[in-house]
Amino acid sequence: MKSIKLEPNSAKREWIFQIILHLLVFHFVIMDHKQGQLIYELYWYQLAFFMNYIWANLLISYVLLPKFLYRKKYLLFGLLTYSCVVVVILIEEFVLEKIYFPFTRGADFSGILLSMGEILSVLVALVGMKIAWDAIHRQREMDELRVMAKESELSFLNSQINPHFLFNNLNNLYSYAVEKSPKTPELILGLSGVLRYMLYECREETVPLTKEIDHLLNFIQLYELQIEGRGTVDFYTDNIEESYRISPLILSVFVENAFKHSQASQTEKINLTVSVSVDRKGMLTFTCKNNFLPEYATQTKEKGIGLENVKKRLNLLYPNTHELRIEPTNTEFFVCLKIQLNKE
Structure with missing residues (x-):
C-alpha cells in the first residue's frame, strides 16, 4: 500500500x-x-x-x-x-x-x-x-474520488451515445442515397440538426427541458421520415417549462430503441406513441410505446448498448430520484420513466 x-x-x-x-x-x-x-x-x-x-x-x-x-x-x-x-x-x-x-x-x-x-x-x-x-x-x-469516477463514467457513457446514434442513421442515409430518394436532403438536414445539439448544446450536465423536448421532436421527425406512409407517430407534451432542467440525451435513447424495434420487425402499420409531461411538483413522466410483430418478441428482449447505457446514466445522475419501468409483451414495448426535476 x-x-x-x-x-x-x-x-x-x-x-x-x-x-x-x-x-x-x-x-x-x-x-x-x-x-x-x-x-x-x-x-x-x-x-x-x-x-x-x-x-x-x-x-x-x-x-x-x-x-x-x-x-x-x-x-x-x-x-x-x-x-x-x-x-x-x-x-x-x-x-x-x-x-x-x-x-x-x-x-x-x-x-x-x-x-x-x-x-x-x-x-x-x-x-x-x-x-x-x-x-x-x-x-x-x-x-473526491467518487466525483471523479462519476464524471469519468458519465463522460464514457456520453461518448457512446453519439457513435451509436450516428451508426444507425448513417446506415439509413446510405440506403436512401443508393435509392436516390428525394428524402435524402431532408434526412441529412435533420441529422445535422440533431448532431449539432449533441455536439454543442449538451456539454453541460443539465439543459433546459424545453431544449431537450425540441431536440426530441427533431429526433422523432428524423426517424418519422423513414416510416412515412408505413405507420403513425404521435408525440404529446404537457406543462413543459423552460425553468426545469434535465440531463441531455436521456429520453431520445428510448425513442430510438422504439423506432429500431418497430422497423426491424415490420414494414407497415408501425405505431409509436411518445408523451412527456411535468406535474406541479416537477415530476417528469415520459412514456414511449411501440408495436412489433410477435415473431420478433424474442429479439426485443435482447439488451442493446442504448438501454444499458441510459440505465447506468440514470443511476449516476438521478440516484433515488427516478423510476424506470419497461414492460415488453408479445406485440408491444412500453417504457415509463419518471424523474424528479429541479428548476434553475
Whole structure:
C-alpha cells in the first residue's frame, strides 16, 4: 500500500491544526482547582513534562498509525504503542522527576499510577484527534474520488451515445442515397440538426427541458421520415417549462430503441406513441410505446448498448430520484420513466 503524500496546503493546514491542538491540551494540563476556584499554574517543569508527551504523540501519530494501524497490523501497533507509553513513563519517573522533584515522587516509584493517568489522558486526546483528522481527510478523498469516477463514467457513457446514434442513421442515409430518394436532403438536414445539439448544446450536465423536448421532436421527425406512409407517430407534451432542467440525451435513447424495434420487425402499420409531461411538483413522466410483430418478441428482449447505457446514466445522475419501468409483451414495448426535476 503506497502512502499518500499530502498537498502543501493540506500539510500546512494539518500542522496548524496540530499546533492549536497541542496548545489546547497544554491549556488543560496547567489548569488546577484550589478552594473551588479555577486557577492556572505555569511552571517550567510542566513544559518539560509536556514535551515528553509531544514526542510520543508525534511518533504514534505519524509513524505507528500509518505504518501499522491503518495497514491493519493491530497487534504490532498495540505492542509498539504500549512500549512508547512505557518509555514516556520511565523518562518522566526516572529523569524528569529526578531533576525537578528529587526529594518527592522522583525518590521512588510510588507516583507511577498518577503519571500513567496523566500520560494516557494527554496521549489519548492528541492521538485520538489525529485519528479523527485522518478519517475526515480520507472521507474527503473518497468523496473526491467518487466525483471523479462519476464524471469519468458519465463522460464514457456520453461518448457512446453519439457513435451509436450516428451508426444507425448513417446506415439509413446510405440506403436512401443508393435509392436516390428525394428524402435524402431532408434526412441529412435533420441529422445535422440533431448532431449539432449533441455536439454543442449538451456539454453541460443539465439543459433546459424545453431544449431537450425540441431536440426530441427533431429526433422523432428524423426517424418519422423513414416510416412515412408505413405507420403513425404521435408525440404529446404537457406543462413543459423552460425553468426545469434535465440531463441531455436521456429520453431520445428510448425513442430510438422504439423506432429500431418497430422497423426491424415490420414494414407497415408501425405505431409509436411518445408523451412527456411535468406535474406541479416537477415530476417528469415520459412514456414511449411501440408495436412489433410477435415473431420478433424474442429479439426485443435482447439488451442493446442504448438501454444499458441510459440505465447506468440514470443511476449516476438521478440516484433515488427516478423510476424506470419497461414492460415488453408479445406485440408491444412500453417504457415509463419518471424523474424528479429541479428548476434553475
